[in-house]
Amino acid sequence: MLGHQLRAMIGLRSTSSRYGAAAQAFHWLTVLLVLSAYVLSKGDQDSLYSAAADGLRRFHEALGVLVFIVVVLQLLWRLIDSTPARQPMPPRWMAAAATLVHFALYALLIAIPTTAVLGTWLVGIPVTLPGFDIAPPIAKARGLGQSIMKIHTTLGDALLWVAGVHAAAALFHHFYLRDEIFQSMASRRMNDQS
Numbered sequence: 002m003l004g005h006q007l008r009a010m011i012g013l014r015s016t017s018s019r020y021g022a023a024a025q026a027f028h029w030l031t032v033l034l035v036l037s038a039y040v041l042s043k044g045d046q047d048s049l050y051s052a053a054a055d056g057l058r059r060f061h062e063a064l065g066v067l068v069f070i071v072v073v074l075q076l077l078w079r080l081i082d083s084t085p086a087r088q089p090m091p092p093r094w095m096a097a098a099a100t101l102v103h104f105a106l107y108a109l110l111i112a113i114p115t116t117a118v119l120g121t122w123l124v125g126i127p128v129t130l131p132g133f134d135i136a137p138p139i140a141k142a143r144g145l146g147q148s149i150m151k152i153h154t155t156l157g158d159a160l161l162w163v164a165g166v167h168a169a170a171a172l173f174h175h176f177y178l179r180d181e182i183f184q185s186m187a188s189r190r191m192n193d194q195s
């Protein structure tokens with residue numbers, strides 16, 4: 002009982018109208034890591050595999066693996082937390098579109114690091130994390146690995162487009178429809194409701 006009250010006070014869990022502190026922290030951390038991984042995938046070099054891009058690739062891989070870990074935790078937390086009830090959105094297709102986009106975002110967030118790790122290993126390169134490398138535990142198949150890395154690149158670009166549409170929709174709700182959708186993912190201090 003006390004635990005429940007304490008959790009409600011801290012606001013860790015989502016309520017019927019807004020995402021809780023934990024869901025919000027996961028969301029915004031994911032946004033930050035995805036954008037950083039994306040920005041740090043674009044070197045001047047042709048490929049992140051070139052020796053000159055070694056440092057950049059390590060950074061990109063570490064950020065990408067962090068995205069994966071955070072998203073898995075986010076999804077596990079989602080199992081035990083509720084999500085805010087959909088506000089009555091006049092057109093039904095809007096709620097359906099939001100659900101579809103969220104599903105697509107999660108699918109991409111899982112598929113992108115998965116293809117990257119698989120592709121990198123197939124190319125025959127260790128996955129490099131700060132402090133240690135994970136050597137390929139599977140046999141080398143360079144051509145296949147390169148094709149999978151092309152898919153990784155395409156999915157990485159797709160994520161940015163889908164997230165862009167998603168963010169534009171959130172802003173459209175806030176500034177044009179003037180409903181509570183955006184606030185549901187914004188810090189409590191940004192809106193007076195609790």
Ligand code: HEM
Nearest residue numbers: 038042048049062065066068114117118121150154157158
């Ligand atoms: C959300 C996470 C990630 C995003 C958004 C992302 C995005 C991208 C993009 C857009 C590219 C293409 C860059 C270009 O050539 O213009 C790329 C390349 C690459 N990514 Fe990721 N990536 C992510 C996670 C990872 C992870 C976890 C790894 C670790 C194995 C990784 C390894 C690589 C490598 C090695 C390349 C170079 C591929 C090549 O040159 O053929 N990425 N990534």
Ligand code: HEM
Nearest residue numbers: 031032035079084099103106107164168171172182183186
């Ligand atoms: C890489 C960028 C982003 C990713 C991967 C992402 C991902 C997601 C996901 C997966 C959800 C669903 C949460 C759930 O119910 O489980 C969500 C909800 C939400 N996101 Fe994002 N997001 C991104 C950027 C943004 C940005 C930039 C904004 C604001 C401008 C934003 C605003 C929201 C809002 C308001 C919700 C909850 C409202 C709703 O039900 O649609 N997101 N996001």
